[in-house]
Amino acid sequence: MGKGREKQGMKTISILNLKGGVAKTFTAANMAYELSRRGCEVLLLDNDKQGNLSKAYGRYDAESVAPAAKLLSGDWECPEELIQKTNYIGIDIITSNMSLLGATWDLAKEWKADQTGRYKRLKDTKVEGYGRAVTEPLAIEQAYDYCIIDNPPDLGFNVVNALAVTDEVIVPVKLDNYALEGLDIVAEQVEEVKQFNPSIKLAGVLVTSYQNTDGESAGLEWLQEQGKYDILGVIKYSKKVAENSFLQKPIYEYSPCCGAAQGYKKFVTEYTGKAR
Ligand SMILES: Nc1ncnc2c1ncn2[C@@H]1O[C@H](COP(=O)(O)OP(=O)(O)OP(=O)(O)O)[C@@H](O)[C@H]1O
Numbered sequence: 147m148g149k150g151r152e153k154q155g156m157k158t159i160s161i162l163n164l165k166g167g168v169a170k171t172f173t174a175a176n177m178a179y180e181l182s183r184r185g186c187e188v189l190l191l192d193n194d195k196q197g198n199l200s201k202a203y204g205r206y207d208a209e210s211v212a213p214a215a216k217l218l219s220g221d222w223e224c225p226e227e228l229i230q231k232t233n234y235i236g237i238d239i240i241t242s243n244m245s246l247l248g249a250t251w252d253l254a255k256e257w258k259a260d261q262t263g264r265y266k267r268l269k270d271t272k273v274e275g276y277g278r279a280v281t282e283p284l285a286i287e288q289a290y291d292y293c294i295i296d297n298p299p300d301l302g303f304n305v306v307n308a309l310a311v312t313d314e315v316i317v318p319v320k321l322d323n324y325a326l327e328g329l330d331i332v333a334e335q336v337e338e339v340k341q342f343n344p345s346i347k348l349a350g351v352l353v354t355s356y357q358n359t360d361g362e363s364a365g366l367e368w369l370q371e372q373g374k375y376d377i378l379g380v381i382k383y384s385k386k387v388a389e390n391s392f393l394q395k396p397i398y399e400y401s402p403c404c405g406a407a408q409g410y411k412k413f414v415t416e417y418t419g420k421a422r
């Protein structure tokens with residue numbers, strides 16, 4: 147296997163940027179799809195109260211307490227309460243909605259020792275009928291190859307809990323004005339998290355919605371020359387994405403030839419060292 151899979155068991159990736167609208171959710175959704183197309187079992191964790199990743203996979207439920215909120219509050223017994231299948235083989239999801247806001251707020255008020263370890267409890271729990279644990283119970287760590295966490299554009303307690311279980315952080319950036327401002331803050335935050343998760347690392351940045359304008363190409367050049375962060379890929383802007391967001395499908399399914407679909411395919415091939 148390639149460089150993305152040195153570790154045995156599940157690899158947990160956080161998609162993180164403190165800026166809004168930089169394609170975090172779109173990246174989580176399409177990365178999961180590309181990984182599943184390579185035969186990987188993927189668990190998605192929607193860690194954003196907006197629930198956009200849950201919507202993208204047609205599993206958004208505004209009414210009940212969301213599984214992501216239960217996970218954060220510790221108010222769950224078995225993983226079947228948290229994990230749902232999607233319409234895609236190899237992609238399961240822990241969904242979110244506004245109830246995650248309350249759970250995050252409650253945790254911030256508690257000041258208990260376990261404030262950063264809420265998502266850890268899931269990893270070793272045995273699951274049956276999900277991922278590759280279809281015939282026999284397996285620990286989540288064994289049932290999935292990847293857990294991809296879509297984070298909101300902030301650093302609330304739910305994000306801190308996500309970083310506590312994260313192996314690698316991917317930072318999507320859009321090279322418009324001030325795009326690179328938040329990058330050092332994310333890098334600093336990853337350093338801070340090492341106090342309670344020493345093995346976390348910043349994998350690099352993924353340039354998203356790239357348009358070959360003077361401004362954006364200068365930004366890309368600057369990023370390359372600066373050499374501070376690995377550039378994991380460049381995803382082109384595609385009109386098809388904007389036009390079809392209501393379709394709730396991975397971009398490759400409705401516009402396989404567009405720059406964005408090809409971009410995610412190439413990025414995941416390079417990231418995993420595995421073509422499809
Ligand atoms: N390659 C692309 N080409 C065109 N539009 C894109 C592309 N990638 C993402 N978008 C659009 O950009 C918008 C923002 O994307 P997305 O919701 O994934 O960002 P986000 O970082 O998750 O935002 P938030 O911070 O609100 O969670 C969406 O409307 C999405 O369809």
Ligand SMILES: [Mg+2]
Binds near residue numbers: 170171198297298
């Ligand atoms: Mg989002």
